[in-house]
Amino acid sequence: MPKLITDTTLAGRIAVVTGASSGIGEATARRLAARGAKVALLARRADRLEALTAEIEQAGGTAIVLAVDVTDAEAVRAAAERIERDLGTVDLLVNNAGVMLPAPIEELRTDQWQRQIDLNITGLMNVIGAFVPQLVTAGTERGVADLVNLSSIAAKNIFPNFAVYSATKAYVTQLSRHLRAELGEKHVRVSAIEPGMTHSELHDHVTDQGVQEWTAGIHDIMLHSEDIAESIVFTTSLPPRVNLQQITIMPTGQPA
Numbered sequence: 725m726p727k728l729i730t731d732t733t734l735a736g737r738i739a740v741v742t743g744a745s746s747g748i749g750e751a752t753a754r755r756l757a758a759r760g761a762k763v764a765l766l767a768r769r770a771d772r773l774e775a776l777t778a779e780i781e782q783a784g785g786t787a788i789v790l791a792v793d794v795t796d797a798e799a800v801r802a803a804a805e806r807i808e809r810d811l812g813t814v815d816l817l818v819n820n821a822g823v824m825l826p827a828p829i830e831e832l833r834t835d836q837w838q839r840q841i842d843l844n845i846t847g848l849m850n851v852i853g854a855f856v857p858q859l860v861t862a863g864t865e866r867g868v869a870d871l872v873n874l875s876s877i878a879a880k881n882i883f884p885n886f887a888v889y890s891a892t893k894a895y896v897t898q899l900s901r902h903l904r905a906e907l908g909e910k911h912v913r914v915s916a917i918e919p920g921m922t923h924s925e926l927h928d929h930v931t932d933q934g935v936q937e938w939t940a941g942i943h944d945i946m947l948h949s950e951d952i953a954e955s956i957v958f959t960t961s962l963p964p965r966v967n968l969q970q971i972t973i974m975p976t977g978q979p980a
Contacts, residue, residue: 731758731759732759732760733961734756734761734960734961735760735761736760737762737815737816737960738761738762738764738807738812738814738862739761739762739764739814739816739817740766740817740818740855741756742794742819742847743766743820743822743874744773744776744820745767745769745772745776746769746772747922747923748949749818749820749821751948751952752820753776753787753818754776754780755953755957756818756957757787758785759957759961761816762786763780763785763786763787764788764803765787765790766790766794766821768791768792768793769791773789777789788807790806790807793847794821794843794848795843795847795850797853800850800854801853801854804855804858813862813865814869815859815862816960817859817870817871817872818874819851819852819871819873821843821847821851822844822874823843824840825840826885826889828884828885836888837888840888840892841888844893845892845895845896848873848896848899855871856907859871859907860907860912863907863911864911868964869911869912869913870914871903871907871912871913871914871915872915872917873896873897873915873917874919875893875894875900875916877974878890879893879916880894880897880918893918897916897918900915900916901914904969908967913960913966913967915959915967915968916970916971917955917959917973919947919951919952920946920973921946921947921978922947922948922952923947923948945976945978946975946978952973955971
Protein backbone atom coordinates (compact mmCIF):
# COMPACT_ATOMS: atom_id res chain seq x y z
CA MET A 725 0.00 0.00 0.00
CA PRO A 726 1.50 3.40 -0.96
CA LYS A 727 2.22 5.75 1.90
CA LEU A 728 -0.54 8.33 2.36
CA ILE A 729 0.30 12.02 2.05
CA THR A 730 1.27 13.51 5.41
CA ASP A 731 3.70 16.24 4.30
CA THR A 732 1.87 19.10 2.57
CA THR A 733 4.92 21.31 1.96
CA LEU A 734 3.90 21.80 -1.67
CA ALA A 735 0.13 21.90 -1.19
CA GLY A 736 -1.49 24.22 -3.70
CA ARG A 737 1.35 23.93 -6.23
CA ILE A 738 0.55 22.87 -9.81
CA ALA A 739 3.52 20.88 -11.14
CA VAL A 740 4.48 19.53 -14.56
CA VAL A 741 7.12 16.83 -14.99
CA THR A 742 8.37 15.83 -18.43
CA GLY A 743 9.95 12.44 -18.98
CA ALA A 744 7.75 11.23 -16.12
CA SER A 745 7.44 7.61 -17.27
CA SER A 746 10.73 6.45 -15.72
CA GLY A 747 13.87 7.39 -13.81
CA ILE A 748 14.32 10.87 -12.38
CA GLY A 749 11.05 12.10 -13.86
CA GLU A 750 9.00 9.30 -12.33
CA ALA A 751 10.68 9.64 -8.94
CA THR A 752 10.22 13.42 -8.97
CA ALA A 753 6.55 13.23 -9.89
CA ARG A 754 5.94 10.74 -7.10
CA ARG A 755 7.68 12.93 -4.51
CA LEU A 756 6.05 16.17 -5.61
CA ALA A 757 2.64 14.53 -5.31
CA ALA A 758 3.60 13.10 -1.91
CA ARG A 759 4.24 16.68 -0.72
CA GLY A 760 0.80 17.80 -1.82
CA ALA A 761 1.38 19.18 -5.34
CA LYS A 762 -1.04 18.41 -8.15
CA VAL A 763 1.08 16.84 -10.85
CA ALA A 764 0.75 16.63 -14.63
CA LEU A 765 2.77 13.73 -16.04
CA LEU A 766 4.19 14.15 -19.55
CA ALA A 767 5.92 11.40 -21.55
CA ARG A 768 5.29 9.25 -24.60
CA ARG A 769 4.47 5.98 -22.81
CA ALA A 770 0.88 6.37 -21.64
CA ASP A 771 0.75 2.94 -19.98
CA ARG A 772 3.54 3.81 -17.57
CA LEU A 773 2.03 7.20 -16.83
CA GLU A 774 -1.34 5.59 -16.09
CA ALA A 775 0.30 3.18 -13.63
CA LEU A 776 2.09 6.03 -11.86
CA THR A 777 -1.10 8.08 -11.72
CA ALA A 778 -2.96 5.18 -10.14
CA GLU A 779 -0.24 4.88 -7.51
CA ILE A 780 -0.33 8.61 -6.74
CA GLU A 781 -4.12 8.68 -6.50
CA GLN A 782 -4.19 5.60 -4.27
CA ALA A 783 -1.90 7.49 -1.89
CA GLY A 784 -4.28 10.44 -1.83
CA GLY A 785 -2.56 12.62 -4.43
CA THR A 786 -3.70 14.21 -7.69
CA ALA A 787 -2.17 13.50 -11.09
CA ILE A 788 -3.19 13.64 -14.73
CA VAL A 789 -1.64 11.91 -17.74
CA LEU A 790 -0.64 13.55 -21.01
CA ALA A 791 0.99 11.24 -23.54
CA VAL A 792 3.13 13.82 -25.33
CA ASP A 793 6.37 13.81 -27.32
CA VAL A 794 8.11 17.02 -26.26
CA THR A 795 9.70 17.36 -29.70
CA ASP A 796 6.17 18.09 -31.02
CA ALA A 797 5.74 21.80 -30.20
CA GLU A 798 2.04 21.88 -31.07
CA ALA A 799 1.28 18.89 -28.85
CA VAL A 800 3.18 20.46 -25.95
CA ARG A 801 1.23 23.72 -26.31
CA ALA A 802 -2.04 21.78 -26.34
CA ALA A 803 -0.94 19.93 -23.19
CA ALA A 804 -0.16 23.24 -21.47
CA GLU A 805 -3.65 24.53 -22.27
CA ARG A 806 -5.28 21.37 -20.96
CA ILE A 807 -3.29 21.42 -17.72
CA GLU A 808 -4.22 25.04 -17.06
CA ARG A 809 -7.87 24.19 -17.70
CA ASP A 810 -7.97 20.99 -15.64
CA LEU A 811 -5.56 21.71 -12.77
CA GLY A 812 -4.85 25.44 -12.76
CA THR A 813 -1.96 27.73 -13.66
CA VAL A 814 1.34 25.84 -13.58
CA ASP A 815 3.81 27.18 -11.02
CA LEU A 816 6.37 24.36 -10.97
CA LEU A 817 7.95 22.87 -14.08
CA VAL A 818 10.53 20.08 -14.07
CA ASN A 819 12.07 19.89 -17.55
CA ASN A 820 13.49 16.38 -17.38
CA ALA A 821 12.91 14.62 -20.72
CA GLY A 822 16.20 13.75 -22.40
CA VAL A 823 18.35 11.09 -24.02
CA MET A 824 22.03 10.11 -23.76
CA LEU A 825 23.68 8.41 -26.76
CA PRO A 826 27.47 8.54 -26.38
CA ALA A 827 29.72 7.35 -29.20
CA PRO A 828 33.11 8.32 -30.68
CA ILE A 829 32.61 11.37 -32.86
CA GLU A 830 34.52 9.77 -35.76
CA GLU A 831 31.80 7.12 -36.06
CA LEU A 832 29.66 9.91 -37.52
CA ARG A 833 26.45 8.73 -35.84
CA THR A 834 24.55 11.71 -37.17
CA ASP A 835 21.23 10.03 -36.36
CA GLN A 836 22.20 9.92 -32.68
CA TRP A 837 23.55 13.47 -32.78
CA GLN A 838 20.24 14.72 -34.14
CA ARG A 839 18.13 12.72 -31.70
CA GLN A 840 20.01 14.20 -28.73
CA ILE A 841 19.72 17.73 -30.12
CA ASP A 842 16.02 17.26 -30.90
CA LEU A 843 15.11 16.01 -27.43
CA ASN A 844 17.65 17.64 -25.11
CA ILE A 845 17.54 21.08 -26.72
CA THR A 846 14.52 21.49 -29.02
CA GLY A 847 12.22 19.49 -26.75
CA LEU A 848 13.42 21.50 -23.75
CA MET A 849 12.69 24.76 -25.58
CA ASN A 850 9.24 23.55 -26.67
CA VAL A 851 8.34 22.93 -23.05
CA ILE A 852 9.77 26.25 -21.88
CA GLY A 853 7.89 28.09 -24.62
CA ALA A 854 4.61 26.42 -23.69
CA PHE A 855 4.80 26.89 -19.93
CA VAL A 856 6.80 30.06 -19.20
CA PRO A 857 3.72 32.28 -19.65
CA GLN A 858 1.94 30.30 -16.93
CA LEU A 859 5.02 30.39 -14.68
CA VAL A 860 5.22 34.19 -15.01
CA THR A 861 1.51 34.53 -14.23
CA ALA A 862 1.87 32.26 -11.21
CA GLY A 863 4.98 34.10 -9.99
CA THR A 864 3.17 37.42 -10.20
CA GLU A 865 0.01 36.16 -8.49
CA ARG A 866 1.52 33.83 -5.87
CA GLY A 867 4.97 35.33 -5.32
CA VAL A 868 6.91 32.27 -6.49
CA ALA A 869 7.14 29.82 -9.38
CA ASP A 870 9.86 27.33 -10.29
CA LEU A 871 11.51 26.22 -13.52
CA VAL A 872 13.85 23.29 -12.93
CA ASN A 873 15.95 22.10 -15.87
CA LEU A 874 17.76 18.76 -15.73
CA SER A 875 21.31 19.18 -16.95
CA SER A 876 24.29 16.90 -16.15
CA ILE A 877 27.80 16.90 -14.74
CA ALA A 878 28.72 16.36 -18.40
CA ALA A 879 27.89 20.04 -18.94
CA LYS A 880 31.19 20.96 -17.31
CA ASN A 881 33.39 17.83 -17.10
CA ILE A 882 35.07 16.01 -19.98
CA PHE A 883 33.98 12.47 -20.82
CA PRO A 884 35.39 10.82 -23.96
CA ASN A 885 32.68 9.83 -26.46
CA PHE A 886 30.07 12.08 -24.79
CA ALA A 887 30.77 15.18 -26.91
CA VAL A 888 27.31 15.77 -28.34
CA TYR A 889 25.44 14.82 -25.18
CA SER A 890 27.75 17.02 -23.11
CA ALA A 891 27.22 19.93 -25.50
CA THR A 892 23.45 19.64 -25.20
CA LYS A 893 23.70 19.69 -21.42
CA ALA A 894 26.07 22.66 -21.46
CA TYR A 895 23.31 24.39 -23.39
CA VAL A 896 20.83 23.54 -20.63
CA THR A 897 23.05 24.89 -17.86
CA GLN A 898 23.92 28.12 -19.67
CA LEU A 899 20.33 28.69 -20.76
CA SER A 900 19.17 28.23 -17.17
CA ARG A 901 21.58 30.89 -15.92
CA HIS A 902 20.30 33.39 -18.46
CA LEU A 903 16.65 32.57 -17.78
CA ARG A 904 17.21 33.06 -14.06
CA ALA A 905 18.41 36.59 -14.80
CA GLU A 906 15.41 37.27 -17.03
CA LEU A 907 12.69 35.69 -14.91
CA GLY A 908 13.90 36.26 -11.35
CA GLU A 909 12.39 39.75 -11.13
CA LYS A 910 9.08 38.16 -12.14
CA HIS A 911 9.30 35.81 -9.14
CA VAL A 912 10.20 32.76 -11.25
CA ARG A 913 13.16 30.85 -9.85
CA VAL A 914 15.27 28.94 -12.38
CA SER A 915 17.51 26.05 -11.35
CA ALA A 916 19.80 23.73 -13.29
CA ILE A 917 20.29 20.31 -11.68
CA GLU A 918 23.54 18.59 -12.74
CA PRO A 919 23.59 14.94 -11.61
CA GLY A 920 26.57 12.66 -11.89
CA MET A 921 26.05 9.05 -12.96
CA THR A 922 22.55 8.00 -11.97
CA HIS A 923 20.58 4.76 -12.34
CA SER A 924 18.01 5.43 -15.06
CA GLU A 925 16.85 4.27 -18.49
CA LEU A 926 19.33 6.66 -20.10
CA HIS A 927 21.90 3.88 -19.88
CA ASP A 928 19.61 1.42 -21.66
CA HIS A 929 19.88 3.47 -24.85
CA VAL A 930 23.68 3.45 -24.95
CA THR A 931 25.05 1.47 -27.91
CA ASP A 932 28.77 2.18 -27.50
CA GLN A 933 30.45 -0.90 -26.00
CA GLY A 934 33.20 1.05 -24.26
CA VAL A 935 30.68 3.27 -22.49
CA GLN A 936 28.59 0.24 -21.56
CA GLU A 937 31.62 -1.37 -19.93
CA TRP A 938 32.51 1.86 -18.10
CA THR A 939 29.02 2.35 -16.67
CA ALA A 940 28.86 -1.32 -15.66
CA GLY A 941 32.08 -0.79 -13.72
CA ILE A 942 30.61 2.04 -11.63
CA HIS A 943 27.11 0.56 -11.31
CA ASP A 944 27.33 0.09 -7.56
CA ILE A 945 28.29 3.70 -6.77
CA MET A 946 25.72 5.45 -8.97
CA LEU A 947 23.13 7.82 -7.59
CA HIS A 948 19.50 6.72 -7.49
CA SER A 949 16.74 8.65 -9.21
CA GLU A 950 15.17 9.28 -5.82
CA ASP A 951 18.29 11.18 -4.75
CA ILE A 952 17.78 13.69 -7.54
CA ALA A 953 14.04 13.86 -6.89
CA GLU A 954 14.61 14.76 -3.23
CA SER A 955 16.97 17.54 -4.29
CA ILE A 956 14.31 18.95 -6.61
CA VAL A 957 11.68 18.85 -3.88
CA PHE A 958 14.08 20.60 -1.49
CA THR A 959 14.91 23.28 -4.07
CA THR A 960 11.27 24.07 -4.85
CA SER A 961 10.27 24.06 -1.17
CA LEU A 962 12.64 26.85 -0.12
CA PRO A 963 11.34 30.32 0.77
CA PRO A 964 10.55 32.44 -2.32
CA ARG A 965 13.57 34.67 -1.68
CA VAL A 966 15.96 31.70 -2.17
CA ASN A 967 16.96 30.47 -5.63
CA LEU A 968 19.45 27.60 -5.90
CA GLN A 969 20.74 28.51 -9.35
CA GLN A 970 22.88 25.46 -10.06
CA ILE A 971 23.15 22.21 -8.13
CA THR A 972 25.75 19.56 -8.90
CA ILE A 973 25.00 16.18 -7.33
CA MET A 974 27.75 13.57 -7.49
CA PRO A 975 28.02 9.95 -6.38
CA THR A 976 30.48 9.90 -3.49
CA GLY A 977 32.74 7.44 -5.33
CA GLN A 978 32.67 9.08 -8.79
CA PRO A 979 35.95 11.03 -9.15
CA ALA A 980 34.92 13.16 -12.18
